[in-house]
Amino acid sequence: MRKKIIGFGILGILVLVLSIILAAIPAMATPTSTINVSQPLQLTTNTNYTRGESIAYDGSNYWMFYGVSATCNTPYGTGTAPDTNNYVINYKKASTIAGLASAAGTTVPGTANANSYLGETGAAYFDNAVWAFATIEDSTSVSMDLYGWYTGDDGTTWTQAAPIVSSLSNGQAPHDETVFDNELWVVSGSGTFSTIHSATPTTGSWSAPLTVDSSLTGGLAHFFVDGSSLDLAIWSSGTNYIFQYDSSSTSWTQVATIASPGYDPTLFKSGSDYVFVQAPTNGSSQYLIAWSSPTLADIFNGSSTMVAPG
Numbered sequence: 001m002r003k004k005i006i007g008f009g010i011l012g013i014l015v016l017v018l019s020i021i022l023a024a025i026p027a028m029a030t031p032t033s034t035i036n037v038s039q040p041l042q043l044t045t046n047t048n049y050t051r052g053e054s055i056a057y058d059g060s061n062y063w064m065f066y067g068v069s070a071t072c073n074t075p076y077g078t079g080t081a082p083d084t085n086n087y088v089i090n091y092k093k094a095s096t097i098a099g100l101a102s103a104a105g106t107t108v109p110g111t112a113n114a115n116s117y118l119g120e121t122g123a124a125y126f127d128n129a130v131w132a133f134a135t136i137e138d139s140t141s142v143s144m145d146l147y148g149w150y151t152g153d154d155g156t157t158w159t160q161a162a163p164i165v166s167s168l169s170n171g172q173a174p175h176d177e178t179v180f181d182n183e184l185w186v187v188s189g190s191g192t193f194s195t196i197h198s199a200t201p202t203t204g205s206w207s208a209p210l211t212v213d214s215s216l217t218g219g220l221a222h223f224f225v226d227g228s229s230l231d232l233a234i235w236s237s238g239t240n241y242i243f244q245y246d247s248s249s250t251s252w253t254q255v256a257t258i259a260s261p262g263y264d265p266t267l268f269k270s271g272s273d274y275v276f277v278q279a280p281t282n283g284s285s286q287y288l289i290a291w292s293s294p295t296l297a298d299i300f301n302g303s304s305t306m307v308a309p310g
Contacts, residue, residue: 043092043100048073049082049119050090056123056130061093064100065108065132067119085170087119089134093155108132108149109158117144117170122177126184126201128152133164133186135173144173146188150202162204165196171218178223180230181247191217191236195245195252212243212252224267226274231255231296233267235278240265242276242296258300262289274299277307285310 044050046068053066067087072080089111092103115137122133129152135144146165151158165175165188175188185197186206193216194209212221212232219236232252234241240260243252262280269275274296279286287310293299 041098041101044105046090046105049075051082052087052118052120054121054123054132055097056125058125058130061095062097062100063091063093063123063125063130063132065089065091065121065123067116067121067134068105069119083118085115085117085137087114087116087134089114089116089121089132089149091132091155106155110149110160114147117173120174122175122186124177124179124184126179129202130155131177131184131201133175133177135168135175135188138167142169144168144170146173146175146186148201159202161202164201164206165209174220176222178225178230180223180225180245181228185223185230187212187221187223187232189221191219193221193232193234195232210250210252213241213254216241220264222266224269226269226296231267233265233276235260235263235265240276240278240300242267242299244296255297256300258291260304276300282310 043064044066049069049072050066053064056063068090069082069084070086070088072082072084074080076082089108090105091108092100092105094100094103116134124131129150131148131150133146133148135146138145145163148161148164149158164186168188172189172192174190175186177186183197183199184201185195187193187195193212195212196206196209198206216236219234221232221234224231224233230245232243234243238259238261240258241254242256244255246253262278264279267276272294273292275290275292276299277288277290279288288307289304290307291299291302291304
């Protein structure tokens with residue numbers, strides 16, 4: 001029997017924490033709303049720079065994948081810039097999110113010299129297998145290919161899938177993955193966003209790419225599965241967007257939009273409320289803001305609320 005459990009994207013940890021916190025508070029309507037948040041929980045202690053975490057849950061364990069730089073051990077503005085392509089893909093697993101802090105980090109076999117893009121990872125649990133994803137420099141060292149690795153025996157053995165998306169430019173290498181309607185879904189690109197899906201990803205049988213909106217340029221996209229609906233939270237060139245997949249027309253339809261200076265969009269649900277969180281920058285650090293509404297189409301009608309000042 002196929003299990004269908006959604007994988008968590010780059011902001012997976014944030015989504016899990018905020019989902020629990022926001023479940024007990026009213027919908028956010030004004031910038032003066034009070035939001036109580038927990039203290040952060042440090043999950044990695046690597047000497048070198050780590051980034052790009054994603055989480056999948058297999059019904060027993062949380063699997064966190066993340067990139068570890070092979071050379072950079074300094075944060076932004078203090079030394080070597082961490083925006084390089086020499087990240088190794090590591091993972092931890094534990095029965096709880098808190099347990100990931102003390103879990104041992106292990107390198108996904110085959111990724112030790114992979115040179116993954118910015119350490120960004122994706123994760124999903126599909127058809128009784130845990131999947132990890134990363135975009136890797138190809139032989140030209142100019143463009144990137146999106147690869148997947150999967151294990152069906154609790155990490156004892158890993159299999160590398162053939163390139164899922166090929167010849168992505170460095171700027172178009174971001175990606176996200178999830179499970180929807182008994183298929184594994186992938187969104188890739190930065191502005192030129194396109195999605196593909198497959199019921200049999202281990203054989204390489206993927207659908208043709210579907211462009212989300214040809215007018216978008218730059219930015220990031222993350223999936224959200226809401227029961228029988230598949231949504232995309234997108235930030236592109238100073239604007240937030242929410243798109244929903246229409247299976248009848250095989251297309252993406254815009255549901256909501258608002259101008260915003262932020263980055264790193266993510267969409268999830270807390271109780272009966274939809275929550276859209278992102279991280280704008282003040283020039284020296286990023287901070288978190290959020291919108292909330294019981295109706296997805298109305299989510300940007302009110303003002304955003306500060307969640308964390310950065």
